[in-house]
Amino acid sequence: MEETAKEAAEIIERHKNDSITLISHMDSDGISAAALLSKALDRLEIQHQTKFVRMLYPEVVEDLEVGNLTIFTDLGSSQLSNLRGKFEGSDTIIADHHEPEETKGWPRLIHLNAHINGFDGAEEISGAGMAYLVAQKLNSQNKDLAALAIVGAIGDIQNAWGKLQGINRRIAQDGIDAGTIGREKDLLLYGRHTQPIFRALENLTDPPIHDVSNSTEGCISMLKDLKIPYKTKNGYRRPIDLEEEEKRRLASELITRAMINVPDELVEYVPGLIIGEVYTLLNEREGSLLRGADEFSTCINSTARHEQPLIGLEVAKGNRDVYYRAMRKLLKYHKRCIAEGMSYIEGEGLKKGPKDKVQYFDATDVVKETFIGTITNLALGHEKSDPYKPIIGLVQRNGTTKVSARCSKLLFLKGINMARAINDAANSVGGEGGGHAVAAGAQIDTEKIPKFIEEFENRLFEEL
CATH class of the missing domain: 3.10.310.40 (Diaminopimelate Epimerase; Chain A, domain 1)
Structure with missing residues (x-):
């Protein structure tokens, strides 16, 4: 896989003065992949344009333009038959982690895919991780971009076992070495840096926990029973504000409650869904929506879900100000759409x-x-x-x-x-x-x- 990534980097260098188009999947992993590779190209002053698509269906491919070099990130491997007729006559790079179709007889394709190289693209590396391998070959100093690769992996739920595995783990270590990623063992509560403790607990539904999941009153009652204050004179406490002893008591209670309703054959997995590794993006401001890798992923995903992926792209690349404000506005709309959708589920x-x-x-x-x-x-x-x-x-x-x-x-x-x-x-x-x-x-x-x-x-x- 390293050799294929090197070939991809060499093709990019060869086309540095040509028309380069970067096409990526319109979700958190895809936007992270595109932002990562786009930033690597920017550092080399290589001009390019970026486009996002939901899927490479035939009618979508028909509308794509063929340039001197087209790079697909986080998609393409499982739609090779749709792409081939249009792109086989020009240089093409696919950096993807989905299960691939057969690629024989396409000499101008550089196909960088986890499965082809014996890795599980569902658990060991994401689309952003594949893009990171290319960025590393473009410049070995791009280790700081590992943070975006981890955002992409978490966006694709590749930490389902309570930790990242395979190549993801190596990429995370690159980010830790570069000082852009912090990793620690903690409660796996979404919104560690921004949400009140009871709200983060209420949203813990996988696994479902009796009198905790979807129950604000139940969460507050449990915290009181455990003698864990959920607010102070300065406001509500967040998960990140908990003391280690408080975390231990809370973790023990959550695991005990979760095990009550879980089938016997799955009980052994419960602790790994309550306690695991969490990732902090150290270059992001304390208390920011972008400080935790999980919330960063949600923010980027919200721009995709409301068909504004270019806003997510710029935020992920570090271009904030107007883009960050636009993303915050989309997040508010995102939450309103969630409320409407869940209200429909409740009624129907x-x-x-x-x-x-x-x-x-x-x-x-x-x-x-x-x-x-x-x-x-x-x-x-x-x-x-x-x-x-x-x-x-x-x-x-x-x-x-x-x-x-x-x-x-x-x-x-x-x-x-x-x-x-x-x-x-x-x-x-x-x-x-x-x-x-x-x-x-x-x-x-x-x-x-x-x-x-x-x-x-x-x-x-x-x-x-």
Whole structure:
């Protein structure tokens, strides 16, 4: 893989005075990958343009322009058949971590892919990590960019086991050595740097915890019982404000409660979902939304979900001021859309697949196509959701349905791989699908959705 990354860097150097286009996936990992590589190109004063797409469907590829060099990050490997007809006549680089299609007979393609080199792209390295390997070959001094690679990995939930693994771990160490990343063992609470303790606890839904998940009163009551103050005269305490002894008491209580409702075969995994490694971006201001790698990822993802990825790109590259303010405004809108989406789930509930192996909802005319993934993910933690069944969100538009599928970390730890299941199910009805083990998506003709759900259930059953 190092040799392929070196070849990619050499091709970029060869085209430094030509037209270079960087095309990336429109999500947290994709934006992190594009920002990382774009910054590496900026440092070499190599001119380029950046574009984001949701997926390389044939109609999307048709609208792309072919330059002297096209670089795809965090996508491309699983859409080679869609790309080939248009791009095989020009120099092309793909730096991706998704399972690839066959690439033989494409001599002008530099294909940097984790799976081709024997690594698991779902757990060991993200799209941003693949971009980081190229940036390192462009200039060995680019270790500080490891911070963005870690943001991308966490955005793709590659820390599901409570820590980063494989090449991700090596990349994180680069960032630690460069002084841009801090790593420590702590409670795995989202919003460590910004959220009140009780709010962070309330949002802990994977695994679901009795009288804690989705319960502000329950969280406050538990903290009082544990004699852990949740506020002082200076305001609410955040998870990062807890003393070590307080963290130990809280962790013990959370693990005990979580184990009550977890199936016996998954009990051993619970501690790793409560306590694990957390990453702090040391160059970001204390108390900032960008200080924690998990919140940084959410901020970047919000710009993608509302079709403003270039704002996320600039923020990730360190260009703040107007871009940061624009991102904050998008975050407010993001939260309002979440509230509307979850209110819909509350009112309509979830439907069952024909074999009761999945649960699903249709949010057409309620949730935007670009936002269905976010609502599907949050619906997993809703009290009406079964945490041990994958959930599918649907949005119809012009005869085509966007499908978003998510599953809990516990189900992932049990061995499910939704990317493979959704790809096979989509292909069986003439659609396209792919993604990751815990987060996948597809595009299906609306009239074939019932058959797709049936096929998806069948393949999930085979996975388990």
